[in-house]
Each structure stands twice: as C-alpha cells, then as structure tokens.
Amino acid sequence: MSEPILSVRELRTYFELAGDGWFGKHKVLRAVDGVSFDLARGETLGVVGESGCGKSTLARAVMALAPVTSGEVLFAGLNLATLDARRLHEQRRHIQIIFQDPLASLDPRMTVGQIIAEPLRSFFPGMSVQERQSQVLEMMRHVGLLPGQINRYPHEFSGGQAQRIGIARALILHPDVVVCDEPVSALDVSIKAQIVNLLADLQAEFGLSLLFIAHDLASVRHISHRMMVLYLGKVMELASADEIYRAPRHPYTQSLIQAIPVADPRRARSHPAKALSGELPSPIAPPSGCVFRTRCPYAIERCAQEVPALRSLGQSLVACHLAEEIASRPA
Amino acid sequence: MAQAPLLAARDVSVAFSTRGRVVHAVSNVSFELAAGKVLAIVGESGSGKSQMLLAMLGLTARNGKVTGSVLFKGAELLGAPEERLNEIRGQQIGMVFQDPMTALNPYLPVGLQVTEPLLIHKRMDRATADKRAVEMLKAVHISEPERRMRQYPHQLSGGMRQRVAIAMALICDPQILIADEPTTALDVTVQAQVLTLLREIRERFGTSVILVTHDLGVIAELADRVNVMYAGKVVEEGTAEDIFYRCRHPYTEALQRSVPQLSEARGARLVAIAGNPPDLSALPPGCSFAPRCFYRLEKCDKSVPPLESVGGIHAKACFYEVQLGREAVTPA
Amino acid sequence: MSGSVVGKLDAAIVEHLSAPRGRSLWQDAFLRLRHNRAAMVAGTVLGTIVLAALIVPLISSYNYYTPQWALLDTAPTLHGGHIFGTDDLGRDLLVRVMWGCRISLMIGIVASLVSVIIGVTWGAVAGYVGGSIDSLMMRVVDILYAVPFIPFVIVLVVLFGRNIFLMFVAIGVVSWLDIARIVRGQTLSLRNKEFIEAARAAGVRGPSIVFRHLVPNLLGIVIIYATLTVPSVILFEAFLSFLGLGVQAPMTSLGVLVSDGAGELQSYPYLLLIPAAFLALIVYCLNFLGDGLCEALDPKDR
Numbered sequence: 001m002s003e004p005i006l007s008v009r010e011l012r013t014y015f016e017l018a019g020d021g022w023f024g025k026h027k028v029l030r031a032v033d034g035v036s037f038d039l040a041r042g043e044t045l046g047v048v049g050e051s052g053c054g055k056s057t058l059a060r061a062v063m064a065l066a067p068v069t070s071g072e073v074l075f076a077g078l079n080l081a082t083l084d085a086r087r088l089h090e091q092r093r094h095i096q097i098i099f100q101d102p103l104a105s106l107d108p109r110m111t112v113g114q115i116i117a118e119p120l121r122s123f124f125p126g127m128s129v130q131e132r133q134s135q136v137l138e139m140m141r142h143v144g145l146l147p148g149q150i151n152r153y154p155h156e157f158s159g160g161q162a163q164r165i166g167i168a169r170a171l172i173l174h175p176d177v178v179v180c181d182e183p184v185s186a187l188d189v190s191i192k193a194q195i196v197n198l199l200a201d202l203q204a205e206f207g208l209s210l211l212f213i214a215h216d217l218a219s220v221r222h223i224s225h226r227m228m229v230l231y232l233g234k235v236m237e238l239a240s241a242d243e244i245y246r247a248p249r250h251p252y253t254q255s256l257i258q259a260i261p262v263a264d265p266r267r268a269r270s271h272p273a274k275a276l277s278g279e280l281p282s283p284i285a286p287p288s289g290c291v292f293r294t295r296c297p298y299a300i301e302r303c304a305q306e307v308p309a310l311r312s313l314g315q316s317l318v319a320c321h322l323a324e325e326i327a328s329r330p331a
Numbered sequence: 332m333a334q335a336p337l338l339a340a341r342d343v344s345v346a347f348s349t350r351g352r353v354v355h356a357v358s359n360v361s362f363e364l365a366a367g368k369v370l371a372i373v374g375e376s377g378s379g380k381s382q383m384l385l386a387m388l389g390l391t392a393r394n395g396k397v398t399g400s401v402l403f404k405g406a407e408l409l410g411a412p413e414e415r416l417n418e419i420r421g422q423q424i425g426m427v428f429q430d431p432m433t434a435l436n437p438y439l440p441v442g443l444q445v446t447e448p449l450l451i452h453k454r455m456d457r458a459t460a461d462k463r464a465v466e467m468l469k470a471v472h473i474s475e476p477e478r479r480m481r482q483y484p485h486q487l488s489g490g491m492r493q494r495v496a497i498a499m500a501l502i503c504d505p506q507i508l509i510a511d512e513p514t515t516a517l518d519v520t521v522q523a524q525v526l527t528l529l530r531e532i533r534e535r536f537g538t539s540v541i542l543v544t545h546d547l548g549v550i551a552e553l554a555d556r557v558n559v560m561y562a563g564k565v566v567e568e569g570t571a572e573d574i575f576y577r578c579r580h581p582y583t584e585a586l587q588r589s590v591p592q593l594s595e596a597r598g599a600r601l602v603a604i605a606g607n608p609p610d611l612s613a614l615p616p617g618c619s620f621a622p623r624c625f626y627r628l629e630k631c632d633k634s635v636p637p638l639e640s641v642g643g644i645h646a647k648a649c650f651y652e653v654q655l656g657r658e659a660v661t662p663a
Numbered sequence: 664m665s666g667s668v669v670g671k672l673d674a675a676i677v678e679h680l681s682a683p684r685g686r687s688l689w690q691d692a693f694l695r696l697r698h699n700r701a702a703m704v705a706g707t708v709l710g711t712i713v714l715a716a717l718i719v720p721l722i723s724s725y726n727y728y729t730p731q732w733a734l735l736d737t738a739p740t741l742h743g744g745h746i747f748g749t750d751d752l753g754r755d756l757l758v759r760v761m762w763g764c765r766i767s768l769m770i771g772i773v774a775s776l777v778s779v780i781i782g783v784t785w786g787a788v789a790g791y792v793g794g795s796i797d798s799l800m801m802r803v804v805d806i807l808y809a810v811p812f813i814p815f816v817i818v819l820v821v822l823f824g825r826n827i828f829l830m831f832v833a834i835g836v837v838s839w840l841d842i843a844r845i846v847r848g849q850t851l852s853l854r855n856k857e858f859i860e861a862a863r864a865a866g867v868r869g870p871s872i873v874f875r876h877l878v879p880n881l882l883g884i885v886i887i888y889a890t891l892t893v894p895s896v897i898l899f900e901a902f903l904s905f906l907g908l909g910v911q912a913p914m915t916s917l918g919v920l921v922s923d924g925a926g927e928l929q930s931y932p933y934l935l936l937i938p939a940a941f942l943a944l945i946v947y948c949l950n951f952l953g954d955g956l957c958e959a960l961d962p963k964d965r
Contacts, residue, residue, distance in 0.1 A: 050518035051489065065860055092866045105857040108688055109879040122866035152685030158607050159376075169865065188375040189545050193589035193603035200600075215518055218591045222601060245593055259523035261548030263590060265571040268551040272530070275523035279474065280488060350694075 004038035005209050006062070006095075006177050011035045011071035011081075013054075013061045017284065027284045031057035033233035034071075036310070039177065044203065044210040046224030046241065048217055048256070052280050054233035055213045059181045062211065063097050064088055075177070093123050096170040100182040102162035106154040113150040116140065116168045123173060139168045142205070143198065160191035164198070171202065179211045184219060196223055217256055221245060229253050232283055232291040239316030249318040249327055251296045290321070298322050335405065336363040337539055338387075338507060343399035343409070345379070345386045345563075352612040356382040356395070358563045362556075364507065369533060369540040371554035371571075373547070373586070377608040379563035380543045384509055388424065389416040403507075422452040425500030429512035431492035435484040441495055442480030448503050467498040471528055490521030497528065501538070508532065509541045514549060526552050547590055551575060556644070559583050562609040562619035565638060569645030577654055579647035581624045584655040618649070626651045692883075695959040702955025705948040712945060716764040725755035727762045728913035736931050747937050751927065759915050760938050764945065766916040770830050771897040777835030779889050782842030787881065789843070790850025791873050801847065804840050812837055812899075816908060825911040830903075834896055842888055849881050883960040890953035894946040901942060917942040 013032040018024075032054040039045050049055045060066035061081075062073055068081035080091060096119075099105035106115055116136045120127055137147050143164040154162055163183060170178055180199065184192040200223050203210055214220040220227060220241075227244045229237045229252060237250040248254045261273040278295040281287055287294050293303040302321050310319045313327065320326070345357040357379040364370045374380040386397045387408060401408040403419065420426070428434045435444060445467065446460040455463070461480065468476035471494040484492055493513060500508055510529070514522040526549060532538050533553075542553060550557055550571065557574040559567040559582065567580040578584050588602040606623035609615075615622060621631040630650055638648040696702055720727065724744070731753030739748040739756070747756035789800040816833045823829050853859065854877075862872050901918030903909045905925075910916050917938050924935030 050520060060860075063864055065863060089866055089868070092864065097861070097864045099857045099861060101857060105861045107858045107862070107876055107880070111685065111687075118862065118867065119865040122868075122871075149685075153687050155688065156685050160607065166861075169861070188608065189547075189586060190375060190589055190604040191608075193591075193601035194605075196591075197601055197603055217519070218593050221593065222591045255520060257593065259520045260593060261523070261526060261546070261552045263547035263551050263575065263587065263592060265551045265554075265575050268548075272552055273523040273526055273548070275527050276520040279491070350698075 005041045005075070006039040006211075007072070007074040008038075008062065009036050009072040009074065011058070011061060011073065012069045013057050013066060014069045029283050030054075030233050030286060031283065032061060033286075035230070035233070035235055036071075037228055037235070037238060039209050039211060041176075041209055042203070042207050043226065044212055044224045046220035046227040047211065047213045047230060048215065048220050048227060049230035050215055050280070052232065052283055053230040054283075055215075055230055056181060057233075058230070059097065059179045059211065059213050063095060063179055064092075065097075093119070093173040094175050095177045095179065096173065096175040097179045097181060098163070098166050098170045098183045101186050102159055102166050103154055105166055106162060108154055111151050111153060112140075112145070112165055115154070115165060116172055119169060119173050135172060136168075139172050142171070142202065143168045158191075159187050160194060163187065163195055167195075167198065167202070171206065171208075174206060175208070177209045177211065179213070181213050182215065183212075185214065185216070192219060199223060217260060229256070232281065232286050234291055235310055235317075235319060236292065237316060237318050238310065243315050247314070247316075247327070249313055249316050249323050250292075250320050251298055251326065252292050255295075290319070298326060337366045337404065338364040338541075339400075339402045340383075340387065341400045341402075343383065343386060343397070343401060345382050345391060345395055345397050347392070347395045349394060354612045355563050355614065356611060357386065359399070360558075360560070360563075360565050362558050362565070362568065364539050364541060366506070366539055367533065367537045368555045369529075369542060369553050371550040371557045372541065372543045372560060373545060373550060373557060374543075374560035375545050375608060377562065377611060378560040379611075380560050381511055382563075383560075384426070384511055384541070384543060388420055388426065388509075389413070418452070421448045421500075421505075422503040423505050424507045424509060425503070425505040427493070427496050427500045427508065427510040427513050430516055431489050431496055432484075432516075434496045435492055437484050440481055440483055441487070445480070445495060445499050445502060448499060452503050463502065464498075467502050468495070471495075471498045471501075472524065473498070488521075490517055490524060493517060493521075493525060494528065497525070497532075501532065501536070504536065505538065507539045507541065509543075511543045512545070513542070514546065515544065522549070529553060547575075547587060559586075562614060563611060564619065564648065566620065566649070567645075567647045568638075569643070573643070573645040577645070579641055579645070579654055580620075580649045581626050581651065581655065582620050585623075585625070692956075692959040696955050699955040699958060701951050702959075705951035705955070708944065709948040709952065712764055712941070712948075713768065716761045716768065719761040720758050720765075723755065723758050725758050727754060727759045727915060730754060736927075736934075738931075739933055739937075748931075748933055750923065750934055751931075754913075756934070756937060759920060760917075760941055763915050763917040763920045763938060764941060766827070766910060766914065767897045767900060767918065767942070768945070770827070770834065770900050770916070771893040773831050774834040774838065774896045774900075775889050775892045777831060778837075778839035778892065779842055779885060781835070782839035783846050783878065783881065783885055785839065786843040786846025786848075787850050787873050787877055790847040791854055791869070791877060793851075793854075797847070801844075804843055807837075808840055810837075813903075813906075816903060820908050825908070827910050827914065830900060830910065834899060838892060838896060838899075842885065842892070845884065845888060846881055849884055850877055853877055853880055887953060887957050887960060890949060890956055894949040894953075897942070897946060897949075917945075 011032055012034055015029040015031060017027040017029055035058060037045065047055050047058065057066055061068050064080050071081065073080040075091060075095065078091065080088065083091065113136055116139060117132050120132050120135060140147060140150065145164055145168065184195050187195060196219055202208065212220055212224055224241045227239065227241050228235055229250065231252050236252045237244065244253060248257055255276040258274040259276060262268055276295055281294055289305050290303040290308050293299040308319045308321050310317050313323050341361045342359045343357060344359055347354045347356060360383055362370065372380045385391050387401050389411065391397055397409055399409065442461065442464060445464040449455045449460040449463060464480060465476045468479060473479055473491055473494055487495065514525050517525065529540065530553060533540060544550060554571045557569060557571055558565050559574065559580065561582050567574065567578065567583050574583060585604045589604055591601055604623055609619055615632065617632040617634055618636050621627050624631065628650055636648045636650050638646050640646045731749065734749050734753040736751055737745055737749045739746060745755050747760060750756055750759065785800060789797045819829055819833050859872060859876060862876050900909060900916060901921060904916055904918030905922040909918050920938035921935060921942060924938055927934045
C-alpha cells in the first residue's frame with residue numbers, strides 16, 4: 001500500500017554542447033542534476049521552478065522522451081531509463097503526458113476523434129472501430145467535450161477546450177501516472193481554474209497519480225499534496241504543500257513566495273512583491289557548491305565549497321547548510 | 332482644481348471585417364489617464380485590450396475600422412497623419428509589448444536597438460546616444476551595461492530582454508508608457524524585478540503608465556485606476572480599491588475568485604467561470620457576459636447594460652444591483 | 664464536474680455519425696484560394712487548355728502525323744478547316760499544338776509526381792531519423808547535384824534512344840533533389856513540435872510518425888513546390904526538345920514545335936508563335952496557381 005508507484009533516484013540528464021571554436025572543449029549542460037523523489041498512488045506531486053530549472057527536461061526524462069544520463073526511473077519495478085525499446089513501448093500506456101501549449105501538442109491535420117483515438121490504435125490495434133469510437137466518446141464526456149465536436153479540428157477550439165482534448169488523449173489508456181507539463185500556463189485566468197478543477201476531479205475518479213509541473217506556486221499548491229522546488233536542475237526543497245507555504249525552509253522557496261504579488265492593494269502597499277536579486281546563472285557553468293548561493297541572502301563560505309545534501313528538517317526535505325539557523329530566525 | 336487628463340479616449344470602437352463576418356474587437360471604450368498615474372486594463376484574450384492600444388497608436392491592421400476619439404494633450408490621435416503619429420510613437424508615447432522574445436530584432440546588437448529612437452527622434456549623434464543608452468540600461472538594472480550593448484538579444488535572458496524593451500520605450504523620456512502584458516511571459520522572480528522597475532519609473536520620472544494585464548497581483552501592486560474589459564467593452568472601472576474591495580460586476584468578482592491565492596486554504600475548489608470566452612463576431616444581443624454569469628437576470632439577455640456610475644469614478648455595466656467583492660462579505 | 668454533458672452512449676454514437684465535419688485546414692485553404700482572382704483565372708485558363716488538349720484531337724478530322732503534300736505551310740485561316748494553319752509537312756497545326764500540350768503537360772505532371780514521391784520519402788526519412796543516416800542521405804543528394812543534367816540526359820538518349828518514358832525517368836530522377844532538401848528542412852523543424860512528442864508518448868512508432876503525422880503536415884509545402892516544379896519541368900523538356908533530344912517524331916511536344924517553328928521564323932512566323940504562346944500561357948498559369956496556393960496554405964494567416 002505504501003509502495004510508491006513511481007520512484008526517481010538521482011536522475012541526471014546532461015546535454016553535450018559544441019565547444020567554442022573548432023577545438024574548444026565540449027560544454028555540458030546539466031539540465032537535471034541529481035533529482036530523487038517518490039510518487040505515491042493517487043498523489044499529486046507539484047514540481048515548481050523557474051526557467052532553466054530543468055523541470056521540463058525532468059518531465060520528459062521520466063517519460064523516456066528525453067535521454068537519461070544516469071540515475072533510475074523505477075516504475076512497477078522496472079527502470080524505464082534502461083529498458084529496451086519493445087518493453088519501453090509496453091510501459092508507455094501506464095505513463096502519459098499533458099503538454100503546455102494545447103494547440104501545439106495536437107496534430108493540426110487530424111480531427112479530435114482521431115487524436116484521442118491514436119493511443120488506442122497504438123496499443124490495441126485489433127480493437128474494432130465501434131469499440132474505439134465508444135471509448136473516445138466516453139472520454140470526451142469525462143473531460144467536458146460535446147460528442148458533436150468529435151469531427152472538428154484543433155484550430156477550431158479555444159485554448160481551454162484544446163487542453164481538454166489533450167487530457168482526453170492522455171487518459172484514454174487509463175494510465176497510472178500522468179505527467180502534466182505546465183498544463184495551464186498558456187491558458188487564460190478564468191480557464192485555468194476550470195482545467196485545474198477538471199484535473200483534480202479526474203484524478204479522484206480514475207485514481208491517477210500526477211506529476212504536476214508549473215512555474216506558478218499558487219496554482220500548483222492548490223492541486224498538489226506535496227511539492228518539490230527545483231533550481232538549476234537540483235532539488236532545493238521537498239515538502240507537503242501546506243508546509244511549503246506555512247514554513248518554507250529553503251531561501252529560494254522563501255524568495256519565490258515573497259516575489260508573488262498579492263491581489264490586495266492595501267497589502268501590496270505595505271508588502272510589495274520582493275524581487276530576488278541577481279541573474280540566473282548559466283546551467284553550463286553552475287556555481288560550485290550550492291547552486292543557489294550567488295543569489296542567496298544568507299550565503300556563507302561553506303556554501304561555495306560543499307554541495308548541500310537534501311536532508312530532513314521537521315516535515316520537509318531541504319538542501320541548505322543553514323536551514324536550521326534560517327528556520328529559527330523570527331519571521 | 333481638475334487638470335485636463337493627459338490622454339482621453341472616448342467611445343473608441345475597432346471592428347474587423349474578414350470574409351463576410353464582422354469582428355467587434357472593441358466597442359465604445361472610454362477612459363482617462365492623468366499625468367503621473369497608472370491605469371490598468373484588465374482582460375483576457377478576446378477582451379479587446381490589445382486592440383485598443385494598437386488603435387490608439389494608429390497600429391491597427393489594415394482591415395480594421397477605428398471610430399471614436401483619442402485626445403493626447405488635447406490633440407486627436409485617431410486618423411492623425413502618419414508623420415505626426417511617427418513623431419509621437421517612441422518619443423512621447425513608448426510601448427512595451429508582451430513577448431520579449433519577438434519584440435527585439437534578433438539580428439541587431441542590443442546597443443543599436445536601444446539607441447535607435449534617439450537617433451531618429453532626437454537626431455543625436457552616435458556617441459551621445461550610446462552614452463544615454465548605457466545610462467538607460469543602468470536605470471533598468473541591467474548588469475554590465477557596456478558589455479550588453481554589444482550583445483545580441485539571444486544572449487540575454489527573458490527578463491533582461493524585457494528590461495531592454497522597457498529601456499527602449501523610455502529612452503526618449505516619453506510622457507506615457509504603454510505596457511502590454513509586460514510580465515506575462517516572465518518567471519515570478521523576474522516579474523517582481525520588472526514590477527519594482529515600473530514603480531521606480533513612475534516615482535522617478537513621473538511617467539504615466541497604461542498597463543494591460545490579466546494578472547490581478549500586478550494590478551494590485553501598481554494601479555491607481557483599473558478598467559475591466561470583457562468582449563471588447565468596459566464592464567467596470569474605478570480605483571484599485573473599488574475594484575478589489577467593492578467590485579460590482581460579476582466578471583470582476585469571478586476573476587478574483589478564480590485566481591488561487593497563497594493565503595487561502597488549500598484544497599478548496601477553485602471557483603471557475605463556466606463556459607468559454609466570447610466569439611467576437613457573434614456576440615449575444617444583451618450583456619456579453621450573461622451566458623457565463625452566475626447572477627444572470629432575464630433582462631440581461633435582452634439589453635446591453637450601460638456603464639453607470641456607482642460613486643466617485645467607480646462605474647459598472649451591469650443590471651445586478653448588489654455590491655459584490657470582499658467588503659460585501661465580512662471584512663478580513 | 665464543470666461543464667460535462669451526460670448522455671446515453673448509444674444516442675451519442677448516433678449523434679456522432681451525423682456530427683458536423685469541422686472545417687479542416689485544407690478546406691480553409693481552398694476557400695482562400697477561391698478568393699484569389701489571379702489564381703482562379705489561371706486555373707480556369709489552364710483547365711480550358713487541358714480540356715481542349717483532350718478533346719480537340721478526338722473530334723478533329725485531322726491527325727498529328729499524316730503529311731498532306733498539297734497543303735504545305737498554309738497560313739492560319741478561320742475558313743477552310745486549318746484554324747492554325749499547317750506545318751512544313753502539311754500537318755494541321757491545331758491538332759499538333761493540342762498534342763503538344765498533352766505531351767508537355769503529361770511529362771510535366773508525371774515527372775513532377777515521380778520527383779515528389781522520391782523526394783518526399785527521402786527528405787522525410789533523412790530529417791526524421793537524423794544523425795549519420797541523415798548526413799549520408801544528404802551527401803548522396805549533394806553528389807547528385809553535381810551531376811550535369813544535359814550530358815546525363817544525352818548519355819541516356821544515346822543508350823536508350825528517344826523515348827517518352829525516358830523523358831519521365833531522366834527528368835524525374837534529376838529533379839527530386841530540390842524537394843528532398845526542402846522536405847528534410849521542414850521535417851527537422853516539425854520533428855521538435857509538441858504534437859510529434861505527443862505521438863511518441865502515445866506509443867506511435869517511427870514509420871507511423873513519419874507517414875501519419877509528418878507527411879500530412881508537409882503536404883502544404885510539397886504541393887506548392889510541385890506546382891512550381893511542373894512549369895520548370897515543361898520548360899526543361901522544351902529545352903531538351905529544342906536540342907533535338909526530346910520526344911521522337913512524329914510525336915510532338917510544345918518544345919519540339921517551338922524548335923521546328925524557330926527554323927521557319929522568317930517565312931512562316933505562326934509556326935513558332937502559336938506553340939510558343941501556348942507554352943508561355945501554360946507556364947504562366949501554373950505559376951499563378953502556385954503563387955495562389957502559396958498564399959492559401961500560408962500558416963501565418965490562420
């Protein structure tokens with residue numbers, strides 16, 4: 001019962017880039033640099049980080065859509081990172097993905113029905129046309145699409161509706177895990193809430209485990225049980241969603257929260273959004289030791305020399321040498 | 332003593348005809364911008380907010396028809412000759428667009444792009460312009476400004492590119508800065524930097540700002556006055572406090588409710604606005620928001636509610652009479 | 664659940680069978696094309712020529728190969744049957760020009776089709792597979808580019824004689840190179856699009872991705888390119904015929920007619936002018952159509 005459905009251990013994905021000039025040494029881009037976590041059945045793990053933190057690469061590495069340099073992605077006892085093509089294909093029906101840009105993730109030349117049916121055609125080639133149609137219609141009903149829309153084309157839909165199509169496609173095989181790569185970032189404010197609610201409902205109905213990736217702390221927090229904060233490919237903090245907000249332990253998490261402008265003019269006057277100083281370092285040449293130290297208000301010498309390990313502090317896991325001292329400071 | 336507003340728009344409408352359909356992007360929008368103030372225009376896609384801005388600067392696409400009046404310092408902008416508009420654009424009114432990736436020319440170094448307005452409008456020589464550009468880059472908190480001048484846009488981060496775009500818009504000391512969703516494409520920490528910058532600009536230079544966004548947090552931080560647009564019309568307008576604490580239009584209320592706030596308890600369902608954004612070529616006969624409105628009355632489907640004052644500069648376009656918003660419920 | 668519709672499944676299936684077909688991108692493009700006057704006029708003119716080329720030789724009392732010694736080089740006349748006149752062997756020029764149109768268009772279309780099929784497959788596979796296979800395939804293209812066309816065709820003609828099928832092969836085999844390059848470029852940019860990733864995540868395998876997803880999305884540019892290839896193929900064939908390497912007499916093509924007519928320009932100008940006019944007209948129309956298709960299929964307009 002407490003066996004996690006997905007276990008990621010020390011996942012690293014490095015990309016090799018051409019060096020400068022003809023004979024320059026090849027540069028290495030450390031997109032994901034040692035990420036570990038467990039995903040329990042029926043749980044939503046929110047992954048938060050800003051551009052360059054590696055969350056999109058992480059999403060794809062878990063799906064085996066991006067290469068894994070080292071580490072393990074354990075699903076049902078198998079390491080997806082090292083499976084051969086045939087067995088990997090078999091496992092694909094259990095882990096599906098929803099993309100960020102709904103219109104870009106749907107083939108513009110196919111109808112809604114064809115798009116949603118495609119996973120069925122890949123895994124159940126013998127299925128009859130009627131059976132396939134009825135499953136497609138059933139899934140459309142679940143995501144809130146009208147049956148009459150089955151022959152329409154993606155460009156005829158708004159962003160929110162197109163995302164529903166993407167969700168239907170991801171769920172048609174009834175997977176165990178669904179990776180959601182910023183599924184609401186490209187949507188309007190009023191539609192975001194619809195889609196987040198829909199995902200929460202579908203999770204309850206189908207018993208899904210979600211890996212929910214976003215750069216927006218607030219909407220991730222709403223749907224997640226636990227949250228993981230990434231920076232330059234490393235995990236900074238991993239804790240329950242309530243705890244992350246109530247008592248953020250890592251300086252980066254604290255900065256993220258302080259940077260969010262509150263929709264309250266009086267409060268905004270007294271507590272305006274606080275900007276994090278400095279610029280994001282390049283993932284090709286990350287700082288030594290703790291990668292966050294160049295922007296951290298608490299950085300000490302040790303931070304430059306030693307990479308902080310992810311360790312427990314109360315209910316959270318934090319990667320910071322000074323976590324205890326920071327936590328004991330008055331708010 | 333009432334001062335004439337810096338910018339006054341009256342009954343501006345923009346309509347596009349394509350293949351037999353008419354798309355009413357903007358319908359009878361009016362607003363005023365006083366010197367040194369920040370006006371926020373809230374709306375989602377299809378609200379007409381971007382088209383409104385383009386119309387003001389004479390940048391509407393050729394198949395669009397613009398009617399109404401926009402007075403800038405008393406002189407009419409709509410229909411003004413191209414030379415006059417060119418003089419105003421970039422020099423007296425600066426504009427920052429949404430996507431920093433596409434707002435800068437990828438083939439030209441940053442320095443050339445930032446100095447361009449100076450060379451064209453102020454006819455400065457290259458050396459003076461470069462110096463001024465470096466000052467401007469420093470003012471927008473770009474590190475190592477001299478080095479950045481020689482770099483290309485792709486070598487800068489998204490946040491830096493947006494700040495370069497702001498520097499370009501401000502370099503001729505315009506009286507108005509128009510920013511169309513300046514922080515939407517940015518990370519939250521970078522957004523905070525840009526917000527601080529915009530606040531500084533208003534305080535240091537006294538520039539008026541028209542800020543178009545759908546982010547309520549940004550509005551709460553910066554806006555003096557707020558206009559809420561839906562389906563091309565203004566549905567509510569007022570001060571920031573009016574809109575956040577005493578809102579009177581169901582759409583405004585629904586927007587606020589649907590944005591998850593960190594301060595709220597987790598797990599409660601987000602209050603979503605049912606339905607989909609309106610089709611601007613086929614608007615319903617009555618209130619455009621009625622199909623999605625929680626408080627919909629029968630007369631909402633039949634006639635368009637006029638924009639009426641409810642106190643001070645606060646006005647709403649809605650038949651429903653009860654005050655909504657936070658102060659209607661128990662104060663926090 | 665927000666916005667869900669509950670309905671009996673059987674009723675839903677019946678409803679689906681009659682569900683309105685959405686407007687596909689092709690239909691959108693076709694509508695746009697219809698609005699393009701120049702393209703529509705060009706299409707109509709071309710259609711008329713094709714119809715004439717098919718019908719006239721069937722209904723005319725003359726054929727394209729029988730010499731009529733009594734009527735050598737007669738001028739065009741509206742009376743007396745030979746509307747376009749006769750050539751130096753007394754053959755009716757109208758019928759010969761119509762046959763010429765047939766042959767030229769046939770070569771143009773078939774050769775373009777061959778080159779498109781080879782080129783699209785080559786380019787799509789190279790672009791999708793990438794890596795060293797891609798490099799290898801593209802180096803083959805580069806090498807073939809270096810082969811000079813005319814000597815190559817001359818060699819073929821010398822080896823196999825003048826033959827219409829040879830025309831297809833020679834031209835088709837040489838002109839697939841451009842389209843292979845273009846398709847490869849497009850494939851490279853499509854390959855990273857999210858819907859391709861989505862297909863991989865849905866378990867679709869390599870060849871299916873190429874033929875089910877990539878090719879339909881490439882067709883737009885392929886069609887545009889093909890319509891612009893046809894006129895250039897026709898001109899190339901005309902050029903070969905002009906050099907005496909084209910179709911075998913008495914069969915004729917517009918190129919052969921132009922070549923023959925050029926010799927008689929001083930005395931019987933109509934022998935050159937009429938076929939040349941048809942050649943020019945066909946090429947213009949195809950170019951206008953191609954332009955129209957370019958605009959109609961342009962994704963930026965969506």
